[in-house]
């Protein structure tokens with residue numbers, strides 16, 4: 001498995017993985033896929049990472065970092081996210097992506113990484129715990145999808 005920065009040719013697969021989760025899952029509060037120009041915008045964003053995991057030329061998942069909030073004092077904080085295609089889950093892809101991403105962010109002087117996890121999501125909670133995140137709070141019922149209220153757990157890791 002190889003972890004690398006995404007390129008334009010990866011975007012259809014990346015978008016497909018996300019769209020499936022948007023339509024069928026609750027890890028994202030989007031309810032449908034995002035248009036390709038938004039993915040291109042994300043790819044073009046400077047100062048942040050957009051990684052893919054590839055095996056034999058097949059993209060199995062992706063992870064990215066983004067500004068947490070645009071105000072200057074948040075400059076050392078990033079928000080991360082990760083998505084792995086269903087058929088590739090449970091094989092260490094998410095962990096490989098996240099560990100690479102966290103190492104890159106640490107090398108660049110990022111101090112804190114935060115992630116919001118819509119509950120329930122045992123896989124995501126396990127992945128974040130395995131990567132050293134701690135849960136810092138749960139916002140109750142902030143999402144509504146598939147006719148139910150969804151809680152959002154906030155996790156954070158201080159990069160030493």
Ligand SMILES: CC(C)(COP(=O)(O)OP(=O)(O)OC[C@H]1O[C@@H](n2cnc3c(N)ncnc32)[C@H](O)[C@@H]1OP(=O)(O)O)[C@@H](O)C(=O)NCCC(=O)NCCS
Pocket residue numbers: 021025027081082083084085088089090091092093094095096115116117118121122123124126127130
């Ligand atoms: C959450 C997700 C990214 C995890 O990626 P993955 O490649 O399946 O996870 P990994 O195989 O790397 O496993 C990472 C760790 O979590 C554990 N884990 C993974 N899935 C698990 C599950 N369903 N239940 C319990 N533990 C689980 C693994 O045992 C592993 O721990 P270890 O490294 O200490 O052995 C993936 O399931 C996914 O894309 N889900 C849908 C989208 C999503 O929820 N994204 C997260 C948004 S916050």
